[in-house]
Amino acid sequence: KIYMDNIVLVTGASRGIGKAIAHKFASNKYIVIGTSRTTFEVDNNLKDNFFSYSLDVSSRDSVNALYEKLKSDNLLPSIIINNAGITSDQLFLRMKDEDWDSVINTNLSGVFNVTKAFIKPIIKNKKGSILNISSVSGLMGNAGQVNYSASKAGLSGFTKSLAKEIGSRNITVNSIAPGFIETDMTDFLEGESKEDIINSIPLKRLGKANEVAELAFFLTTNEGAYITGQTISIDGGLFMY
Numbered sequence: 001k002i003y004m005d006n007i008v009l010v011t012g013a014s015r016g017i018g019k020a021i022a023h024k025f026a027s028n029k030y031i032v033i034g035t036s037r038t039t040f041e042v043d044n045n046l047k048d049n050f051f052s053y054s055l056d057v058s059s060r061d062s063v064n065a066l067y068e069k070l071k072s073d074n075l076l077p078s079i080i081i082n083n084a085g086i087t088s089d090q091l092f093l094r095m096k097d098e099d100w101d102s103v104i105n106t107n108l109s110g111v112f113n114v115t116k117a118f119i120k121p122i123i124k125n126k127k128g129s130i131l132n133i134s135s136v137s138g139l140m141g142n143a144g145q146v147n148y149s150a151s152k153a154g155l156s157g158f159t160k161s162l163a164k165e166i167g168s169r170n171i172t173v174n175s176i177a178p179g180f181i182e183t184d185m186t187d188f189l190e191g192e193s194k195e196d197i198i199n200s201i202p203l204k205r206l207g208k209a210n211e212v213a214e215l216a217f218f219l220t221t222n223e224g225a226y227i228t229g230q231t232i233s234i235d236g237g238l239f240m241y
Contacts, residue, residue: 005127007031008220009070009077011057011114012084014040016183017133020209021081021216026050028217033070033077035084051075057084057110058102060117067117076121078128079220082111085133085151089144100147107151111158123169129220132159132175133212134231139177140239152177156231163229172228174219179235181207202237 008025012018013034022034026046034042035055042050053069056062070076085107088099111132122128137145138152155175163173180197198204215234218224233239 005078007033007075007077008079008081009033009035009114009118010081010083011035011055011110012133013052014038017178017181017209017212018081018083020213021083022050024210024213024217025079030079031075033075035066037084055084057082057114058105060113063113063117077118078122078125080115080118080122080128080130081133081216081220082114082131083133084110085135087145087148089148091144092146095147103147104151107148108154108158111155115162119166122171123166126170128171129224130162130171130173131216131220132173133216134175134177136177136179136233136235136239139231139233159231160229167228172219172225174224174228175231176212176215176219177231177233177235178212179207179233179238181209181212183209200238201235205236207234207236 008030010018010022010025010032013022014036018034022032023043023046026032026049029049032050033053034050035053037054037056039054040052042052053066055066086103088103090096090099115130132155134155135148135152137149138155141149159173159175166173179201198206212234215232219227219232
């Protein structure tokens with residue numbers, strides 16, 4: 001059975017954490033709207049309830065066009081997972097304006113764009129959840145990532161404020177802050193640098209994308225219905241408040 005009222009939108013669903021989250025929901029019979037800046041193939045065994053769309057979250061025209069498409073197809077989501085994100089790392093003194101603008105426009109303004117476009121039906125239905133994928137870099141900072149850390153730190157304030165605004169409508173808003181997760185974004189780590197990072201993590205390993213997906217599923221389904229306004233780290237103990 002496919003639960004028609006449980007439709008989830010996952011941005012940045014073509015790879016890494018976003019793909020793992022999309023697969024977790026699809027394998028649990030949710031209808032998944034997965035987006036990426038470029039079209040991508042969906043696993044054959046999930047094609048019945050996993051639909052892929054091209055979306056640039058930094059473009060409001062692109063976001064609004066997707067909203068109208070899903071509305072016409074009766075596929076508006078009750079769960080929004082804002083996962084799409086980019087990096088453009090550089091030491092601050094060498095950081096170009098476009099390095100700042102592109103990262104903020106995608107990672108922070110992109111969350112605003114998607115949430116703003118899709119939130120009204122969720123509020124009207126008084127049922128749903130919004131989850132923002134942040135980063136441990138937004139909590140502890142990271143040299144060479146002033147733009148990325150700022151964009152992810154901004155999600156914490158966004159999450160708390162929106163949670164206070166719409167909590168009375170039975171809607172939860174949370175963030176997840178992953179640490180070093182085994183994805184293509186961490187594939188560049190090797191040798192001593194990778195060993196140094198692992199040694200700084202109390203659990204002495206990198207995380208797995210499916211571990212983040214399990215937390216995402218918990219927070220946006222009935223099991224996590226009394227959790228809202230939180231940024232939850234999943235980083236093996238790398239950063240502790």
